[in-house]
Amino acid sequence: MSPHRWVMTAAGEPMAQVPMDPVPGSGEVVVQVAGCGVCHTDLGYYYDGVRTNQPLPLALGHEISGRVTRTGAGAESWLGKAVVVPAVIPCGDCDLCRRGKGTICPNQKMPGNDIQGGFASHVVVPARGLCPVDEARLAAAGLELADVSVVADAVTTPYQAVLQAGVAPGQLAIVIGVGGVGTHCVQVAAAFGATVVALDVDQEKLDAVAGYGAARTLNVREFDPRALKKEIGAFAKSQGLGQREWVILECSGTGAGQTTAYNLLVHGATLCVVGFTMDKVEIRLSNLMAFHARALGNWGCPPELYPAALDLVLDGRIKLAPFIERHPLNDINHVFHEAHARRLKRRAILVPAA
Secondary structure, three states: OOOOOEEEEEOOOOEEEEEEEOOOOOEEEEEEEEEEEEEEEHHHHHHHOOOOOOOOEEOOOOOOEEEEEEOEEEEEEEOEEEEEEEEOEEEOOHHHHHHOOHOOOOOEEEEEOOOOOHHHEEEEEEEOOOOOOOOHHHHHHOHHHHHHHHHHOOOHHHHHHHHHOOOOOOOEEEEOOOOOHHHHHHHHHOOOOOEEEEEOOOHHHHHOOOOOEEEEEEEHHHHHHHHHHHHHHHHHHHOOOOOOOOEEEOOOOOOHHHHHHHHOOOOOEEEEOOOOOOOOOOOOOOHHOOOOOOEOOOOOOOHHHHHHHHHHOOOOOOOOOOHEEEEHHHHHHHHHHHHHOOOOOOOEEEEOOO
């Protein structure tokens, strides 16, 4: 099939397939897309009026894996390689990047936001930051190249959150929302040695994550805020863990989830905001002062952290297969509708026709 992309022309309007001519510039590559994951952020652009930095029409999609088929000047060494494309690609040259702060680089490029995204047969992206995929290890792990597309966000975003929060053995980590990002956040936190409590309002999702790093699962619908905190405290005590310095990772991307996260603050807690929502919440900010707690934002993941996150997947410490499902790219409009209606129980990966 000729190179093409599926573009969004207006919020909520059916995406349309249009032809493309993928030509890389200097320092760029063309990646033939193996798979592109459907993220909550994509739904925000499509349904909720979240504005993209590049005007429409635009192909969404920032969880991309594939193979480099063409290269521009200076990127020749990538030709033929299997790669994961970072969801956020810093420029690497500005003062912030030189000081290790690439996540706030003013010149960063996010596929499906700043540049054309991965809901396409091919995508043109900067070569800088590409994460190579060892295909022998991939096969040994029982995975296909399309499967590791979700490493670009659903795995690496919580990976950075856990790393930034300083999660370590002997700590309690609470993950709120075990959807596409939260299921992997549970596994990452457990891989870092934490005892993990998973919270959600969907019992089916809680049951699914119970065997993958969650030491305890709690359905938030069954508790009022005070009782929920008390229940978690009792569990922590039963595990020989402290009542302070909890790490709270909000992955639901909902106002209710963010309120729940804030209500769980304890002395010395670290609150990590991982999920995105347009909802507004009302909180008493002074609780951060009173508990000497901290709140951390979490935008993407620096490309230099991708190889270590991918290693956790290829080593089998993070399982992808139970939490993903592949769909033909041509079904994009139906898949978006189903994802928005919360009828998909796994993270959808859109796969272009061969």
